[in-house]
Amino acid sequence: MSDRNTAVPLLVETPLAEQVPSAEYAACPVTGLFHRLGDKWSLLTLVLLGERPHRFNELHQRIEGVSQRMLTRTLRALESDGLVRRTVYPTVPPSVEYALTTPGQALLGPLSEVANWAVEHQTAATALVR
Template identity: 65%
Template sequence: MSGTNTSVPSVLAHELPRPVPLDELAACPVTEVFRRVGDKWSMLLVIVLGGRPHRYNELHRAIEGISQRMLTRTLRNLETDGLVKREVLPTVPPSVEYSLTPLGFSLLEPISGLADWAVLHAGHFRPA
């Protein structure tokens, strides 16, 4: 791809080996990101937290159908990934607030692009 050709999507800029080796797929940073954004709750939590910080119970009420266990697990994973910050507030009793980190905020733009694409092409997909 030449430096002047910007119409080629970055995922097509380099040809993958055929067949794609499993160890290469496992080591690819894109694979790990897709695992995270592809789960049922992570991106929904990132989007909700993109509006403002939330306390745990606010998040639980804001997302219908998520169990406390799954909310806790997903928040911990997002925190480990550096997308969400957990802050214990100096109140009596102590309360915890979750917010996006700068890395988490940087994910909102590509999520928005994918969401816009999905809405534009919604009629092309059948429900799973």
């Protein structure tokens, strides 16, 4: 950050290089998080699971427009990322429940802050999606 631009808040503790290498940007966990949250269904899925654990069909019914295949892919990706836990109960037929992990729950606070910003700055937030 230059001496002239001291009002800009520091987003991360690690300073960025003068020129950020593309491989470094791609490997950055912040970049990965925003890519995951920026897909069509992940954010809504996380918010719904933040209310309480859900079975697959409950989630599918609550998310209008998502196909079973896409919801399956979204849940698998969130599980692979360590944000969602899948629990299979030994019933006949097997019952599967999805819930947020501890890191998934911890993510809800910062997501709420971003949501509050979007509501408070609706004009700017709306301009971002155009």
